[in-house]
Amino acid sequence: MKKFFVKLFLVLATVVNVFGGLTVQAQEDGKLNVVITTTHLADMAQDIGGEHVNVTGLMGPGVDPHGYEPTPSDIDALNNADLIGYNGLHLEAMFTDVFESMEKSGANIFSLDEAITEDQILDYKYEGKDLEDDPHIWFDIQIWDQAAKLVADEFAALDPDNADYYQANYEDYSKRLEELDQYVKDKVAELPEEDRILITAHDAFSYFGEKYDFRVEGIQGINTQTEAGTGDISITADLVIEEEVPAVFIESSVSDRNVQALIEAVEARGGSLGIGGELFSDAMGTDEENAGNYFDCYKTNVDTIVEGLKK
Structure with a gap:
């Protein structure tokens, strides 16, 4: 310090x-x-x-x-x-x-x-x-x-x-x-409302969730400089089991440490949780990742979320 x-x-x-x-x-x-x-x-x-x-x-x-x-x-x-x-x-x-x-x-x-x-x-x-x-x-x-x-x-x-x-x-x-x-609305419509539960490494998607009717849960909170406690991971693991959430999402600018801890907590409860893909939250990606500009990045995120949550 x-x-x-x-x-x-x-x-x-x-x-x-x-x-x-x-x-x-x-x-x-x-x-x-x-x-x-x-x-x-x-x-x-x-x-x-x-x-x-x-x-x-x-x-x-x-x-x-x-x-x-x-x-x-x-x-x-x-x-x-x-x-x-x-x-x-x-x-x-x-x-x-x-x-x-x-x-x-x-x-x-x-x-x-x-x-x-x-x-x-x-x-x-x-x-x-x-x-x-x-x-x-x-x-x-x-x-x-x-x-x-x-x-x-x-x-x-x-x-x-x-x-x-x-x-x-x-x-x-x-x-x-x-x-x-309009693209986002059309894509999100492919998911039933009850399946719109988005769990990510940190809580960066609340504005997205508010706009397009997703329940958003970030393991780590909105600031990546804070640590997720065992209580946070336990509560989220219970949610995954209760709602049968199929996937959690990693982020390009955040460590996947807490995501892995969540997967282990779910498995310890007898459930399973996959990784739905990588999202670009606090920073965009590259052109090669189809995330090198705001519009491509947003579409890539939405496509990844919808496909990752389909059951």
């Missing part, structure tokens, strides 16, 4: 000393230099910004944003940015102090929670208590549409000459989201 705070102090010192002197250089090619934390948001920013932006994503495929610590190269990228965007709702917890310092230094920075209303944010519940806001908002397609509009507006504010271009790209993106929503 002491080592982390020393590292964070050095990062913040770099931000304070360096920020502000490099933004002109970033605009020499006439494009906005945009730095984004997560894969989902970076992909969207590129779609909205098109040929008028250079998007740098700090986190790659399979990277867990909950525990990702900013590196010196990340700080260099942030210091050179015309615009910085992040998910917010404590998803990128290790960046909190960095972003606060940059805002005080005059950085152009936004988070996606600015695009949504309080009543749209789901609370993570444990034993009936609301513990924290759920940051996995990209699984709600309506919220993601609002986030895309925010991104277009942010680009237009810094580059008003191309405001119409960004608006047109947003409108195209919004239509694609409508088509995606």
